[in-house]
Amino acid sequence: MNVQPLLIEGDWQLPRELVGTLRAEDPTTGEAIGPAFPIVGAADVEAALRAAVAVADELAATPPERIAAFLEAYADGIEADADTLVALAHAETALPKQPRLAAVELPRTTGQLRQAAKAVRSYAWTSPVIDTAAGLRSHHAPLSKPVLVFGPNNFPFAFNAIAGSDFASAIAARNPVIAKAHPSHLATSERLAQLALAALRKSGLPSASVQMLYHFDHEIGAKLAGDARLGAIGFTGSRAGGLALKAAADAAGIPAYVELSSVNPVFLLPGALAERGEALAQEFFASCTMGSGQFCTNPGVVIVPRDEAGDAFVAAATAHFANAAASVLFSRGVLDHLRQGIATLCAAGAEVLAGGEAAAPGYRHAPTLLSVDAAQFLRAPKALQTEAFGPASLLVRVDDVAQMAQVAAAFEGNLTGTLYSATNGSDEETWTRVAHALRPHVGRLIGNRMPTGVAVSPAMNHGGPYPSTGHPGFTAVGMPSAIRRFTALHCYDHVPDHQLPAELRDHNPGGVARCIDGCWCIDDLDQGAQHA
């Protein structure tokens, strides 16, 4: 069979154990496009794992400058190849070339790689802590084991298993990455892998530092996720898939950073609606349908008071949804999942205000607005928090502020929660009450803007309480914070200075922020001297 090769051990290799093939599809037509990619068996997975294990120690000992050089060379390579990458990603995902792919996601991706390089050079992700009196020095260090990364369907560049945040984070922490491509953008992923390999060769990192597999079945995936030779897993995708991998990893003591699902509740406080309901309806509709709504932070549930301004908002939003053309989704799977989600919401008492139907050709669905009473939401909170991934959102109509707070408290873990308030301060008390109820249930609390923008910032939290992710203490986006997921805490107890890692020695290797005896500074430590 004629299939694309895998990237294993620094070379493009034909599969050892080909169990099937897979082709990308044009979502606008549903037709297969591009070459056949291999679905592999255990032998190929084992080859990649062995190769990664074999270079893990060498990579962990690689000077930061070479890691940073790789990340920057890779970013340069992506930029130089932007036209091809954008064309491939557009064909495979139907996401618009402009602005989304070319002007937003690609620069975001290269920016992220460069921010990771900067974090590598500054050692910021290592968080050095020195206690001179106790003779103890600690920092975050590489896992010295491979990291397995599963990319999601919805970001062909920025969360791609071989170019996105998990990838950049794991490599910045000097761990080899085994990338598992997403079937929704196979050729895009292959092209990125080619660019990664070129950057790898240019910067002289070990050849198996970056490897690429395209597909394997669930059983093999779970076996790999639970292999004790693995250091960690980064996963973004469906709840069912993520939980299966997490269960396998948990049983082997492997940290699995899984980003699963989120409905991202948006609370429209009464003053905000009275002040600018019409504008909010437009803003909400644009956020919910941008990228066909295929965002982890899509506003999936909107809480609207049952008053005059609320009714006007609903009418305006309904009109926007009703007048919109059908959205193109990534795949048959996404379309089926959306239809199921909408059916689950309806079965639990929601009614469709606009949309609700799939369309042809390809994988299309009408932007869909649903509505339900807060009383019913509180009766069936689990079913009515079903994620309908795509251009769909559920309005929850509340009688008063007390019920709004009750609804806020009923949410399971989400990535984000948003409050819109009046500019004149009239929502002040309501904000306090609703925000207090909502805060423990979300990773990022947002004021007066839609959740769909996720800035790559050290202060970002793209994470949240279970079941939005598997651990409430980590973010998947933002340097250096996201890097810390793929590290081990290492302590040195009375170890001679010259045997310490550079950033823990008396001599500061250059502007590294270190916490010395309780104070952050970028100073050298005088040999033998007590630090004040």
Next chain:
Amino acid sequence: MNVQPLLIEGDWQLPRELVGTLRAEDPTTGEAIGPAFPIVGAADVEAALRAAVAVADELAATPPERIAAFLEAYADGIEADADTLVALAHAETALPKQPRLAAVELPRTTGQLRQAAKAVRSYAWTSPVIDTAAGLRSHHAPLSKPVLVFGPNNFPFAFNAIAGSDFASAIAARNPVIAKAHPSHLATSERLAQLALAALRKSGLPSASVQMLYHFDHEIGAKLAGDARLGAIGFTGSRAGGLALKAAADAAGIPAYVELSSVNPVFLLPGALAERGEALAQEFFASCTMGSGQFCTNPGVVIVPRDEAGDAFVAAATAHFANAAASVLFSRGVLDHLRQGIATLCAAGAEVLAGGEAAAPGYRHAPTLLSVDAAQFLRAPKALQTEAFGPASLLVRVDDVAQMAQVAAAFEGNLTGTLYSATNGSDEETWTRVAHALRPHVGRLIGNRMPTGVAVSPAMNHGGPYPSTGHPGFTAVGMPSAIRRFTALHCYDHVPDHQLPAELRDHNPGGVARCIDGCWCIDDLDQGAQHA
């Protein structure tokens, strides 16, 4: 039945569902001592969980000053009650009153509570990060859910579920604690709970912030550990018990910080042995038998070259072990576990050089030294890393430095790893080679001292790769680092200043170290101004 009451919802309550009783034992005789403590059923566990859940939000919103006041009042109370506590702990554990209980462990415990209080006042555990350009501010925040803490047998004060590091960490992060006492020191735990309650009342924290259960069966424990109302678990104890709780917690997405087992390899490099082999034999023997060897960081495996200096070390160590009186262990369970561990080591090829036998009365065992060839160790690394918790250690005899490095690389995850080297620099190359091989397998790498000392320091790592603990990125000892285990990352995105938590506002609440636009400082942030 006449049983001691439980501490639930701020009161001493008789069990709702008494399923049995338990008494402490005098380990020197094996006789039951003190009153009967309740083994409870699901109703009591549910009562404690409900009460904790009910106060979680209130506690999360409590000003840091009141949390710190509680921790300090509790430390004061423990000090004022030191004589009684030491007498109780001595009777229940047979650990020496002096220096261990009175002069070492009790001050360590109160010092830890006070360090936690200091971390609370400084907000150090919250790690505020501000990005002015992106409008984002994040920090670590309370889980707003209860933390379940299981204390181990071996520290009646410093790791007690109601006074130790997990307890202090969880409370510092403003989470309610449900403490599960260890059967090895029931009356000590009860006394501590009384002191905790007094401090709770004095500082005015919610009544159910601290609760105490004594015992329940494994099934109820697993059900509780997997209850989604729980925020996290802190566990120190046996590998089997910890893994069962972790599995239940994992399935519910609850972070379980489990400290399981560790053999803490110690490498005696050739130069060190030639220089001071006799002294090292004494140091090793003292460390291995101190506290009857019942430490998580006991030197359980010692790697010794097969040369003249190595033989002399072994002869000296063997004499120390052979001449020592039997050690008193905590319980029948510890004694049985030690005998099983020694039997497993022998079955895997180790030979007993000294000791090897249990003794009477009570729970006694001879300090035991075993030895095995490195070649055999490398053939059966799993069995020969069996933890023989107690005054026992396995010598691994290596032919050369290459084999020493091979053995280092064969270790599974451990809390610590130690290298002893010559003072004249002759072990330099060997150090580099062995330390490099060992580093990824241990949390704390130690130079020229035994691993049994665990300083309470911000730079400590009392943690390590699986299976020594469940996550390689966290420490169970050291403030503020240990606190971070019981937190959630919270981000604020364009939230008005007055709606932010104190440490994220423009105005620094007082000396809080914050990372603002990439630089750590204790400055205020000028409203609206760009920070350089």
